[in-house]
Amino acid sequence: MQTTVVNKFLLISIDCWRYDALSRTNPLFNTPKFDLLTQDFSLAEKFFVAAPATRPSHTSYFTGLYPFEHGVYGQTYLKMFEGIPNLFQIFDDAGYHITGRSERPEVFRFLDFEKFITPLDPSAHAQHLGSLEDVIQNLTQPSETPQFCFLHFWYTHGGYGMSGIPGAPSLKTLVDRGSTDEALRFYYAAVTHILEFKLVELLKQLRLSEWAVFIFGDHGEGICEEIIAHGDTLNQNVLHVPLLAHIPGVMNLKFPNPPISAIDLFPTIVNLAGINADYHGYGQNLLVPSESEIDENRLVLSELDSLYGIGFLSRSNLEMPHHRVTSRTTVDNTEISRYAEGVRLWSLTNGEHLYREDEQTGEFVYRHVLCGEDLPCEDPEHFRNAYDDILMNSNYQHLQAQESTAEETEILEGRLRDLGYVE
Ligand SMILES: [Zn+2]
Numbered sequence: 001m002q003t004t005v006v007n008k009f010l011l012i013s014i015d016c017w018r019y020d021a022l023s024r025t026n027p028l029f030n031t032p033k034f035d036l037l038t039q040d041f042s043l044a045e046k047f048f049v050a051a052p053a054t055r056p057s058h059t060s061y062f063t064g065l066y067p068f069e070h071g072v073y074g075q076t077y078l079k080m081f082e083g084i085p086n087l088f089q090i091f092d093d094a095g096y097h098i099t100g101r102s103e104r105p106e107v108f109r110f111l112d113f114e115k116f117i118t119p120l121d122p123s124a125h126a127q128h129l130g131s132l133e134d135v136i137q138n139l140t141q142p143s144e145t146p147q148f149c150f151l152h153f154w155y156t157h158g159g160y161g162m163s164g165i166p167g168a169p170s171l172k173t174l175v176d177r178g179s180t181d182e183a184l185r186f187y188y189a190a191v192t193h194i195l196e197f198k199l200v201e202l203l204k205q206l207r208l209s210e211w212a213v214f215i216f217g218d219h220g221e222g223i224c225e226e227i228i229a230h231g232d233t234l235n236q237n238v239l240h241v242p243l244l245a246h247i248p249g250v251m252n253l254k255f256p257n258p259p260i261s262a263i264d265l266f267p268t269i270v271n272l273a274g275i276n277a278d279y280h281g282y283g284q285n286l287l288v289p290s291e292s293e294i295d296e297n298r299l300v301l302s303e304l305d306s307l308y309g310i311g312f313l314s315r316s317n318l319e320m321p322h323h324r325v326t327s328r329t330t331v332d333n334t335e336i337s338r339y340a341e342g343v344r345l346w347s348l349t350n351g352e353h354l355y356r357e358d359e360q361t362g363e364f365v366y367r368h369v370l371c372g373e374d375l376p377c378e379d380p381e382h383f384r385n386a387y388d389d390i391l392m393n394s395n396y397q398h399l400q401a402q403e404s405t406a407e408e409t410e411i412l413e414g415r416l417r418d419l420g421y422v423e
Contacts, residue, residue, distance in 0.1 A: 006212045007273065011213075012153070012199065014153050015153060015154050016157050016218075016220060017191060017217030018237050018240070018241060021188055021220075029188065038215075040246060042255060046240075046260060046352075047255075048241070048261055048300050049239055050263055055077070056305075057262060058152075059080060063281075064264075066281075066301055068394070069281065076311075077329060084396075085277055085279075088100060088117075089112070091146075094146070094275055095146065097141055098116055099135065103130075105118055109318045110322065116150075120152075120153075132201055158221075160186050171183040180223065212246065212247050215242070215245075219239070220240060222238055232306065234356045236368075239349070240370075259300045259349055260286060261283065261300040264285070281395070282301075300349055304343065304345040305344045307338055308336055308338060311339065343360065351369065352368070357384070357387075
């Protein structure tokens, strides 16, 4: 099936884009121009993000690794483990013209790929009021120029463009009083704006016969009783997102039947580009769909770690100089504040059902992905064993040794020396 080597890649991330915010999955969605432009794009129906927050999720997209492997366990882990290849660096090294633009570039601060992502409109003060002309000009390179481009839209994030509107309701209030449909109308309107205006204006500028395009959510949005936004628990509305893909020369790309994960894009993209990235993660190349390639019983993992909350990520903290961030969780060698209500959760899904467990309490839920209904779980051990297997068999376990600070390492080495283990 994989016949051509592609040298133009466009990745579009729509923040908080959940599975039902698309006309193909929701007849209420009115996006005729977007639908026409993307009519030959394939929709993955069982696609899940690796984390329910912007920083860890994008890090998984760009590295092909689960959060426990790349080190950004949650939104407020400041850095990745060191030495992990990311798509921007790989394509930059391969001589590609790189474009990375975001409506909220500072959210990627301190991550390895930060330097590749700049404001969508460099001359706009408020990004959602900016123009697309600069990025379009940047995308319009000579045909022979290899290109790797990432665009990140933030307008769909909490607030949904409602701030400043007198009397704008809180979506939580609407959901609490049983008016979830009304809450969804505001959220859907923000997504419609991105799809039907911004993406349409961008996509129609491109010669799509040359471009591999992937459009996805970095996580969804709850807008339900269990969760309104996204970062507090592993909810099906948050983890199940759309993936639309278009590959030049591949008609009717068929996604595999087992569930697929955000970490699958990395091997898919580097393989499509013909680049050897020395990748040993759990991600699967989606363009080798002979059924044997992906285990029919595959379970894909999502992780949430909110032990440091999100309070740290204020504008002023995000602007601090790099040297002050002394480890993944320390600034000036002092651990950042913990969040009293922080949790560590993991979930596994086969695409139809989701098992979620709290790592600290062992409490679990088992539910249907599409309808959200909770079900009795016959065999939690099955999922616990599968989770253990993923942790134990990771080829990136050695990176977790970086967890320890220089000081801790020194203490440990001192102890070992005292015990006679090292010279
Ligand atoms: Zn996000």
